[in-house]
Amino acid sequence: MRRAPRIRLLLWHASAAIPVLGAAAAFYGPALERAGGAWPAPLDDVYIHFGFARAAALGHPFSWIPGNGYSSGGTSLTYPLALAPGYLLGFRGAWLGLFAALLACAALLDLCRSLRRLLEPRGGPGAASSRWVAWVAPLFVVAVPLLDWSWFSGMEVALLGAVLGRALVAVRRAELAPPARRPAEQLRAGLLAALLVATRPEAIALSAPLAVAVAHAAGSLGAAASLARASLPTALLLGAHAAANRAFTGEWSAAGAVRKLLLSNPYPTPLEKAVEVIKNLAALRVQALESALGGPWLSLVLPLLGAVAALDRRSRRVAVPLLLGAYGALLLVALNATARYQNLRYAAPSLVMLLVAAALGAHALARRGRLAAGVAAALAVAALAAPSAGFARQIDHFARASANIAGQHVEVARRLAARAPRPRRVLLGDAGAIPYLSGIPAIDGLGLGGYRGMPFARASVHGVPAVVELIERLDPAERPDVFALYPSWWGGLADVFGRRVDAVKIEDNVMCAADEKVIYEADWSALAPPGERRAGVIDEVDIADLMDERAHGYAFPSPRAGWVIGAVLPGGGDGAPRFDAGRLIPEGREQSFTVGAAAAFARGPAVLALRTDGGGPIALGVAALRDAGGEARVEVPERPAGRWSEIRVPLRDVAPGDRIRIRSLLGTFRSFHVWLLRP
Structure with a gap:
């Protein structure tokens, strides 16, 4: 009698692994062919995470490059720490991407296991008719090609999915736990909600509703104390992060927020900023929540199933936060000036939340009897099949983007590493592969890498000459002696202080900011010596x-x-x-x-x-x-x-x-x- 549940569990794990590993192979296979022998990375930002991971492994956590000091420019506090063991185990250079791929697959399987726990029948009417939903839940995880692109990109999205699943399970446990155990479960849910925010900052849109859900299920414990246990870890995390930013950089906000948020730009009017936010929302809605999900009508199936889960008594305490989090995160992302670019990767957290809410909705509907289970199955098939037409395009885009990064950023790193004499420091703009693979220290002119507390991120928003003013503050021996820049981004710097010595140009550009990245030798002779002071x-x-x-x-x-x-x-x-x-x-x-x-x-x-x-x-x-x-x-x-x-x-x-x-x-x-x- 005991063997049957074990066999069933093994079969479920196998059924979950097949779609996850199959999707991974579908994306990595063509990309490996196009990446020229390096592990494929469709975003240069992947190498920024790798840089933070290497620094953490070498004993410099929260630094992009050892010696540059604290950086608040990492979009995820936790992901580099998760990658660091891979570096210590010997996954060096671009092959840290293989460790990231293994981590992504493990994280997605963990998300599937969390979904299974959320969908386990709790007895009562309809338990038998809804059991099938747990078996198809892994298909929800990999059903959207646009999301799969981000799952396997080497970024932190898969880790976010795993943490999200565990946070939802913790909220469910806090709801069902007996009064004596409920405070510990509430605190566990709060810690996982904080971990969500540490993994992706816009997850605050989910973390806050989850805390309210925990308080709503407090029962005899009292809502105020329960809300404190569920929300205080996130509040402490945000406060500690802001305090560290202020202490080490002079800014309360992280460098990414300073550099990318429309609110940080001092030049547009509030109306002009609002127009950009609306444009971002329109693009995200049409491209990420409509086209990527199967078109104007079929894309409504996911939110419809999510609404069913929100109306169901058993699932509403996790479904309502998921829906609020999905659309709240999208609103936060719309404040990002780069929200429409990089294959809409900033919409990935919202897609994850919608897919999980839809799986819960299918389960809630199936519990209402055979007829409702048939309707749930039809809606689930529609939700899973509608996005499938995008697989070929997204797999091809993943391979082409990986070829772009390998052909431009990785090649620039190789050429700089081969230069004699070896450059002492390279100036670049938010480019991760170049310093990571070349081993040459760098200053990120856009400020996301951080450099000794200097406000490069805010200076880059104000204009290129403000970046030069900060470089003028550096000792001449500390100033970059080579640049690796896009000329169109750095007018007034590359053309004034640089002499072009090399360039890497790619064809079929779908990901890089421009098809040509230029290497310059620096000439800072027009800058004033640091500390120079006029007489009188x-x-x-x-x-x-x-x-x-x-x-x-x-x-x-x-x-x-x-x-x-x-x-x-x-x-x-x-x-x-x-x-x-x-x-x-x-x-x-x-x-x-x-x-x-x-x-x-x-x-x-x-x-x-x-x-x-x-x-x-x-x-x-x-x-x-x-x-x-x-x-x-x-x-x-x-x-x-x-x-x-x-x-x-x-x-x-x-x-x-x-x-x-x-x-x-x-x-x-x-x-x-x-x-x-x-x-």
Whole structure:
């Protein structure tokens, strides 16, 4: 009698492994042929995770590259830690991808096991008619080709699926546990909900409703205490992460949020940002929740089954959070400026939640008798079959994208590693394979890799010249001596400070940001030496240097103003060409700053020296806000093109802590640098 359940369990595991491993083989097989011998990775971001994993394995957790310091740019806190054992076991270089593939398959099988536990009959009417749902549940996991692309991409989505399944099981256990055991089960559910958020930040849209579901099932324990046990781990995680970000980077937000969220861009108006969010939502709805699921009508089957689960008494405490989480995560993703790209990978968590909710709905419907079970089977077949037309396209896209990454990023890494003399540091833009495979230290100009707490992520949002200002702060021996960049992304840097020495161009580009990545040798001779200070200066603000702006409480006009610009012009102290970045202050707008508290000098008269470049006549209004003399109007005549010019404005009474305001009264003021001098 005992052998029958064991045999049935073994058969179920075999039936779950077949679709998971079959789907994996379908994606990896063609990609291996196209990747030129390396393990296929359809996204360069995979190698960013590999970099974090290698650093963790070498004793530098939460660093992209050992020596770069703490980075908040990893999209997942847990996934690199899960990959790190693979690196220690000998899966090095691109072959860490094989370990990631094994981890993905194991994670998907774990998700299938969690689904089986959620769908196990609990006795009562309909138990026999719904037993089949647990056997087809693994098909729900791999039914959507767009999601399969992400499952097997080497990213953290499969790990998220495994954690999601276990979190749902924990919520169910907290619901059914006797009162004596329920607090421990509630805390377990809370810890797994926090792990969800640590794996993908937008999972907060699911974590919060799960905590409410746990509190709703509290029974005699009390809702408040139950809610605390279920939600406090997530709150502590978010608080600790924000505090670490603030301590090590100066930002409460993670670098990915700073770099990618539309809300972080200072230049568009709120209406323009809202329009972009709507565009993202429309694209995600049409491409991820409609086309990928079988078209306008068949795509409604999944949410319909999910709604059935939400209305069912036995499943609603996990189904309602899944539906809220699916659409809530999609709303959060729509705030991401890159949501429509990289094969809609940001929609993957929402698809996972919808598929799990649909499996629960099929089970809930099948329990209502034979006729309802027939309807559930028909809907399940429709939900599983509708997306199948996309398999060929997604498998082909996976292979082509893997070929792109191998042909461009991996090849650039190989060429840089072969250069003699060996480069000391490479400047790149959010490119993971290049430093990981070449072994050359790097600075990520987009800021996701992090570098010693410097705000590269926010600088890259403000503009390329702001990134150069941060590089200017580095010791010359620390500055990158080679670049590996897309020229169209880095105008004003690659063409000004680089000399093209090599390039890698690919055909049939479906994934890389451009078909050609260029290698440059760097020439930073136009940058000022770190710590250089003009004679007679009692304070200065280097406009568009975000660290200097932060130190002086600098405010620029926003939105639709304050754009960062840069130039290399003669006219400095030694007459040599010198780089400086600045901001555009349109007519009628203003900039302001606080005289630095570190500038120790007695209150008294001073001279404000403003650096600008050539242009037509302008007029400025300058005021030291504590000065009773009010605003002084300064007429600035036409300046010669091709060199730096300086505007001098006497101030009657200035001290540390005073606020200086500079308004553009006529024309656009191109503001590059401010010095405060003793007269």
